[in-house]
Amino acid sequence: MEILRIVVTGGMGAGKTTLIRTISDIEVVDTEQKATDEVGLLKKTTTVALDFGRLTIGLNQSLHLYGTPGQSRFDYMWEILIAKAHAYILLVAAHRPQHFRYGRKQLNFMNQRVQIPYVIGLTHTDCPDAWEAQDVAIALGLDDEKTRPPIITVNATESTSVKQALIALVEEFANYYHNTTG
Ligand SMILES: Nc1nc2c(ncn2[C@@H]2O[C@H](COP(=O)(O)OP(=O)(O)OP(=O)(O)O)[C@@H](O)[C@H]2O)c(=O)[nH]1
Ligand SMILES: [Mg+2]
Structure with missing residues (x-):
């Protein structure tokens, strides 16, 4: 059995827990607790x-x-x-521009520590005031289309959408190793 370890990261409320619950074929182990700090304004529980x-x-x-x-x-x-991850998806809520700076920080954090394939998953694109992918990319500092990772729209509540995003990530992983091993 080949196992790919994938980290689902992103800002608070971006949809990480939902994405995993939507697609997992086992009961999800989660560590949701009542939100105590600024997250409490956004939602009742948060992953700790x-x-x-x-x-x-x-x-x-x-x-x-x-x-x-x-x-x-x-x-x-x-x-x-991330220490043992093969690839990661960074979820960014497209309707919360106040979180884009945090997304950018997370990208820097990850890129400083690991060189593994990744994609950006834009969530909440169905919400009013959601930004266009191109504009989020610029806000995340990913202006260069040639070098930037794939930016995918994903609705964490829909299994077809989550499956497509994970397939894109697995393809990114496959391409990465194809290219690095020649
Ligand atoms: N409309 C819409 N709602 C979404 C989408 N993705 C996630 N949600 C909702 O967003 C809310 C927050 O999702 P969570 O999965 O708890 O977010 P999280 O990233 O795990 O949050 P923390 O653990 O607090 O960081 C849930 O109510 C989801 O149903 C999306 O693409 N569209
Ligand atoms: Mg969570």
């Missing part, structure tokens, strides 16, 4: 350590999905989760 779910593809491949906490006081969990 990690989410874990699994998706089996065909007979011999399985995606292990690790969701990070959104609040920055749990940043140390990122270090633990």
Whole structure:
């Protein structure tokens, strides 16, 4: 069985826990608790350590999905989760421009620590005031179309959409190793 460890990261309320719950074929292990700080204004519960779910593809491949906490006081969990990851998806809520700067910070954090394939997943694009992908890309500092990662629209509440995003990430992973091994 080939296992790909995928980290699902992104700002608070971006949809990390939802994405994993939507697609996992086992009951998700999550660590949701009542939100105590600024997250409480946004939602009632928040992830405090990690989410874990699994998706089996065909007979011999399985995606292990690790969701990070959104609040920055749990940043140390990122270090633990990304250390063994094969690839990651950064979720960005397209309707919360006030979170874009945090997304940019997360990208820098990840890129300083790991060189692994990744995609950007834009969530909440169905919400009023959602920004266009091109504008979010610029806000995240990903202006160069030639070098930037794929930017995918994903609705974390819909399994077809989540599946497409994960397929895009697995393809990115496959291309990465195809290119680096010649
Ligand atoms: N309309 C819409 N709602 C979404 C989308 N993605 C996620 N949601 C909703 O956003 C809310 C927050 O999602 P969570 O999965 O708790 O977010 P999270 O990233 O795990 O949040 P933290 O653990 O607090 O960082 C939930 O009510 C989801 O149903 C989307 O693409 N569109
Ligand atoms: Mg969560």
